[in-house]
């Protein structure tokens with residue numbers, strides 16, 4: 001496995017990677033563990049994670065997490081906090097695209113899993129991250145956030161996915177990742193916790209599982225490997241210069257300008273307030 005990102009010695013560092021059983025998350029978790037970090041693989045199936053746990057060995061732990069259930073998110077955060085271990089790096093990587101449905105709590109599936117579940121997980125772990133500073137939070141977003149050309153239609157975040165492909169909803173969920181990153185960075189100013197969002201590249205992973213097989217085979221041939229997909233995230237997680245660029249959006253190991261909606265401070269504030277209320281952290285208003 002070659003990610004071509006020279007990692008520093010991470011011995012003594014504690015890391016959580018969501019969706020680490022496959023794809024970009026798996027490569028990320030293995031690379032961080034090889035550099036010496038103790039890595040919690042936050043995934044919804046131990047069975048599907050076992051091969052990665054075995055590959056990493058003593059530096060890996062399993063943390064049950066289903067981002068489509070806010071109750072599961074609370075349980076996962078509580079289980080980690082109960083360990084009294086520091087947390088130096090949280091990689092919010094798990095995600096789905098092109099699937100239709102709703103979460104257990106009645107949110108549109110992509111928004112619920114890709115944004116709201118990670119929002120709650122991060123907020124519940126925030127004090128531990130601050131206490132472990134310098135720390136980092138990496139939100140794996142996507143270039144698709146540019147496709148959310150009408151911003152966020154709040155009504156459509158409640159209930160089932162409305163479009164046939166689910167790709168409009170995916171774009172909105174990834175816009176939410178970038179907005180959350182910017183607002184969180186603003187709120188964490190001076191706390192020693194750096195936050196980034198990023199596009200990993202167009203990667204041949206299981207995220208395309210919903211695309212019919214002959215077309216999927218054709219598409220996968222043009223895509224990069226999960227090893228290449230882990231590069232920008234690993235760089236954001238470890239490069240010293242990133243500490244000065246909290247809130248940034250990265251693509252190809254470079255900072256890029258995100259979409260005009262992603263730069264909308266009022267939209268970021270509105271998303272934060274609604275996410276807090278929807279995740280049960282603040283009274284709905």
Ligand SMILES: NC(=O)c1ccc[n+]([C@@H]2O[C@H](COP(=O)([O-])OP(=O)(O)OC[C@H]3O[C@@H](n4cnc5c(N)ncnc54)[C@H](OP(=O)(O)O)[C@@H]3O)[C@@H](O)[C@H]2O)c1
Pocket residue numbers: 018019020021022023024025042043044045048065066067068069092093094095096097113140141142143199200201202203204205206207208
């Ligand atoms: N691949 C690309 O071209 C591409 C492009 C831009 C951005 N991204 C982003 O990169 C990230 C990683 O994607 P990938 O390409 O590595 O996809 P992947 O191979 O499909 O992996 C996605 C991971 O997310 C997990 N996941 C999905 N739903 C979950 C839930 N409800 N609770 C907990 N975990 C859940 C999956 O677990 P299961 O195995 O249990 O389903 C899996 O571990 C995603 O955020 C994606 O949006 C990918």
